Amino acid sequence: MAGLKEKYKVYAPKRFPNGSVRYGEIDSLSEIVVDEKSHFSPKEVYLPIAQTIFYFKDSRCEESRPEDERDILIFARACDINAIERLDTIFLKNGGTEDAYYKRLREKVRFVLIECAGSFDGCFCVSMGTNETGNYMGILRDGKIDTQSEPVFVRENKKAVKIPDIDESIVKDVFGLEYWRGFDEECAGCGRCTAVCPTCSCFDTIDVIYNETSLDGERRRVWGSCMREDFAAMAGGHNVRKRAGDRMRFKVMHKIYDFKKRFGVSHMCVGCGRCGARCPRDIVFSDIVNTLADEAQKLKAKGGAAL
Numbered sequence: 568m569a570g571l572k573e574k575y576k577v578y579a580p581k582r583f584p585n586g587s588v589r590y591g592e593i594d595s596l597s598e599i600v601v602d603e604k605s606h607f608s609p610k611e612v613y614l615p616i617a618q619t620i621f622y623f624k625d626s627r628c629e630e631s632r633p634e635d636e637r638d639i640l641i642f643a644r645a646c647d648i649n650a651i652e653r654l655d656t657i658f659l660k661n662g663g664t665e666d667a668y669y670k671r672l673r674e675k676v677r678f679v680l681i682e683c684a685g686s687f688d689g690c691f692c693v694s695m696g697t698n699e700t701g702n703y704m705g706i707l708r709d710g711k712i713d714t715q716s717e718p719v720f721v722r723e724n725k726k727a728v729k730i731p732d733i734d735e736s737i738v739k740d741v742f743g744l745e746y747w748r749g750f751d752e753e754c755a756g757c758g759r760c761t762a763v764c765p766t767c768s769c770f771d772t773i774d775v776i777y778n779e780t781s782l783d784g785e786r787r788r789v790w791g792s793c794m795r796e797d798f799a800a801m802a803g804g805h806n807v808r809k810r811a812g813d814r815m816r817f818k819v820m821h822k823i824y825d826f827k828k829r830f831g832v833s834h835m836c837v838g839c840g841r842c843g844a845r846c847p848r849d850i851v852f853s854d855i856v857n858t859l860a861d862e863a864q865k866l867k868a869k870g871g872a873a874l
Contacts (some may be wrong), residue, residue, distance in 0.1 A: 568595055571811065575640035578612050580605035581871045590641070596710055599642055604687040608765035608841065609641050610826070614654060617789045618724055619850070620668055620772075625782055638675040642707055645720060646690070646837040648678050649697040650765035652726070653835050654816040657768045660830070678703045679712055683721040688698070689840030691853050693721065694728035697837040728853045730834065733824050737866040742820070744862060747812040752810040753848055758792030760842035766835050769793050793818055 571577055578590050579599040583647075586602045589607035619631040651673075658669035680703035692698040699720045705712040738766040761767040771791040772859055776784040791798055793816070808814045826835035836852070843851035 571597060571640060572657075573637075575638050576635055577640045578609060579642035580609075580681075591847035596712075598870050599681070599707065601681055601707065602625070602676070604644075604690070604839070604841070604844075606841070606845070608650065608839065609643050609647050609648070610654070610765050610767075612639060612641055613676050614658075614768070615653065615672075616790050619670060620786045620788055621654050622785045623783065624641075631785075633671060638677060639672070640679060642678050642679045642680045642681050644683055644837045645696045646695075646701040647765050648680070648700045648702050650837045650839070651676070652702075653766040653833070653837070654768055656830050656832060658827075659849075680706045681705060681720055682708070682719045684719050684722040685728075687840070687864070688720050689843050689851070689853070690721075690724050690838060690840040691726045691728045691840060693724045694726075695834060695836055695874065697833075698722070698724075717826060724838075726840070726853050728838065728856050730823060731856065731859040731863040732867070733859075733863050737863060738824070741859065741863060742816065743790045746858065746862065747816045748810075750812040750815040750850070751810045754794070754815055754850060755848055756794055756796055756811050757847060758794045759845045759847065760850075761792040761794055762790065763841040763845045765839060765841075766822070766837060767792070769798065771798075792823075815855075819852070819859070823851075823856055 568577075572594070577593055580588050581591050581593055582588050582600055583591070584820045587607070588603060588605045590605065590609045591614055593599065612719065621631055622629045654669070655673065658666040659673070673760075680700070685697070686693075703718075705714040706716060706718050707713075726789045732743075761769065769791040770788050772788055774784060774786050775852075776782075793799070794811075796806065796809060796811075799814070800806045808817055822833050822836040827833065836853065837855075838858075840853065843849070843853065
């Protein structure tokens with residue numbers, strides 16, 4: 568491990584004093600929690616919760632620089648390794664301009680695969696095609712990093728998801744489903760689901776002044792959430808997604824329709840199931856997707872909105 572830490576900052580799912588399992592730097596492979604799914608994804612390692620973009624002093628600006636020159640080694644499961652490729656699409660292949668702040672950390676990242684011999688509760692990675700990956704430099708096995716053996720991947724989840732067959736002929740009807748109105752009361756709008764999601768990429772940009780009499784400060788990129796009411800607020804008080812059901816619709820459609828339609832690759836959701844596990848109202852994303860699959864089938868058969 569000492570040799571690894573000379574070259575890498577090493578991150579893995581570990582148990583914190585409050586009982587949560589989330590990603591943090593480790594000093595020993597024995598710290599890695601392998602027998603349960605981490606409560607948070609490794610996303611915050613390469614897309615920090617708060618990231619300083621630049622510092623400003625009087626009329627001058629100074630770009631921030633990474634504090635540690637070492638590369639980053641992350642122990643992660645297949646779904647989370649696949650998730651980084653979704654974020655790569657958002658930050659590096661979106662609109663023809665690469666996000667330099669994301670890229671400079673992303674280029675440092677290497678993975679060691681944590682195998683999933685069986686499925687955890689709430690997972691539906693097999694349905695999303697994210698149960699396998701080839702993006703790793705070794706496998707965590709028997710307390711060591713194995714670079715020779717073939718990995719074991721989960722082949723069946725306890726939960727199965729049917730991706731809705733949505734196209735231009737019914738997409739407006741899907742957006743208009745009365746089903747979304749149920750989330751106006753059901754969803755708390757807390758944003759927990761997006762905080763634990765490995766593919767959510769929304770952020771706010773804020774300026775921080777060091778003290779009220781100073782012109783010195785910094786600009787930060789800070790995680791945002793499309794599930795919070797203030798995220799879509801605009802100047803003058805207008806809000807394009809004021810109701811919780813509209814925000815739920817936006818998130819769900821982005822994960823299982825819009826992303827693939829825009830980029831022509833995989834769906835954005837990787838089926839880790841963390842969002843449902845963290846929701847205080849027990850809203851389960853996989854159930855929403857299956858409901859939409861049924862409704863899309865009805866719409867195509869009947870030509871009108873159901874629910």
